[in-house]
Amino acid sequence: MLKTHTIALAPNNVQATQFAQHCGYARVAYNHGLADFKTGLDEGVWHSHIDLCRRFNAIKHDTYDWCGDMSQNASKNAIYTNLNDAVKRWRSGQNRFPKFKKRAHSKSYQADSGRGTISVVGKRIKLPKIGWVRMFENLRYLGTICKVVISKHGHRWFASILVDTFVDDPISDPRGKPIVGVDVGIKHLAVTSERQYFENPKALRRHERKLKRLQRQFSRKVKGSRNWYKLKDKIAKLHYRITCIRKDAHHKATTAIVKGASRIGIESLNVAGMIKNHRLAKALADASLSTFLEMLKYKAEQMDVKIIEADRFYPSSKTCSACSVVDSDLSLSDRTYHCRACGHTQDRDLNAAINLRTVAEGHSETENACGDSVRPQQLGRESSNQADSTVIDEQLLLFSLS
Ligand SMILES: [Zn+2]
Incomplete structure (x- = not known):
């Protein structure tokens, strides 16, 4: 390996x-x-x-x-x-x-x-x-x-x-470990169906003022001068620090999730689409959610834990985790999910994580004889435009809240 x-x-x-x-x-x-x-x-x-x-x-x-x-x-x-x-x-x-x-x-x-x-x-x-x-x-x-x-x-x-x-790592024993759904976002980096909350370090946000100040000073220096180089190094150092903070949080969260799961359900993010929204772009880039999911995937592969990715348009945060009714009029200003059909009330991110767990659970039953996967039946499909705009609305809300 x-x-x-x-x-x-x-x-x-x-x-x-x-x-x-x-x-x-x-x-x-x-x-x-x-x-x-x-x-x-x-x-x-x-x-x-x-x-x-x-x-x-x-x-x-x-x-x-x-x-x-x-x-x-x-x-x-x-x-x-x-x-x-x-x-x-x-x-x-x-x-x-x-x-x-x-x-x-x-x-x-x-x-x-x-x-x-x-x-x-x-x-x-x-x-x-x-x-x-x-x-x-x-x-x-x-x-x-x-x-x-x-x-x-x-x-x-x-x-x-x-x-x-030539020495393979001992592969983790999946017996007795739960199937875990993972919801990623800006408010929390990740929320699992096991009620684990991983905070987003917001690395860039924490150092934004310092970075801006340095960049302002940098712009006033004569290009190529001693002081210009000094500031250039300082800015590079700060960027490096920001990356380290972000990486550290990602590594800790992904390792903890993979170690405690026998199978993992995740959503597929349309980050490229979301980043086009300028109000969101910075917060999203700061969280670098796709890097997080990539890291989760490769660690799961190393530990032989299967990752199930939900359909891109699967409304994980709009579905009730108790009765699987899709509430498309879900009030976006609410951090709590409240189902009008069955009265189920739960934290919004946790509800989404549980739905992703359901996707991962349903996966084994939907493999055909050749072992190819068939899209699980319960994954309701919205029209693509609608789904995309929902994702953006949701993330906007999370951004404004955080
Ligand atoms: Zn319900």
Whole structure:
């Protein structure tokens, strides 16, 4: 099983400079390869990634005479892996045509030259041309190191180490654990049908004033001056801190949910649609709910817990969890769900979570003989426009309340 562990590094000043130089070299190689590829296309010649690598190697010592001090893995991986992937994604229609990399955004390079070429001993990693670099932690997994990417976030350097583990984690025993429905939102990051409430850290909101102040000061500085760079670093550091707070909350919540469930029911979010609403966009981006659900999915997969995603238009917060009547006139100003058909009263998010649990419960009975899933019968389907606008209304309400 392939697993990634990202570890913060503690390079000395020389090593930190070397990291930055390697990132620059990777960018130069990528851009050179891309330019070469484009010229080839104009002339009607298709250069494969192998050709591009060979052509770059032929000229690199003349054109970029400083490259001898660098590990050649940086340029090779930039063309062979990154550029090749970008071209592949373009050909398959998944992405647009690759763009040239800008200096400001090129803060990573891949350091290995294949499986088992990088060694880690204790809290140290040996990188080509750079040597032993101290790490903040031990590598969490045992196995062969397949890939090492060095990158910078905020003020700190990291090594993302991909390991092919030969020791499998003990898979959690699902017996005795409940099926859990998870409702995500802005007010609470997640509410489970087991009545667990996970708070949203609102990381950006907490630091918004500070960030704005720094950005204002930054705008007044002379570009390229000492103070301009100082503030630039400060802003990057604050952004990094915001990401850390958010990530931490996500990791804690997803691990707790996955560990306590035998199967999980979630909703499918139309975040792209919701983010078009400008009043909501910031709060939604701050909560980054889709990242949360992605994290929940991969952790569930690692622990062998099945995830059932409800139909995109399933009205999880408008259905009564007691009698499954859909109340489309549900008053949006109410944090509590009150069913007019049976009188059932419950917290709005909890009611939604219980409905998602029902979806996950119903799933086993709706698998056909081949094991393919059939959409559960009880999932009432509203018209798409109506459902979309309901989602937005609901989220708007939560936003204004929070
Ligand atoms: Zn009811």
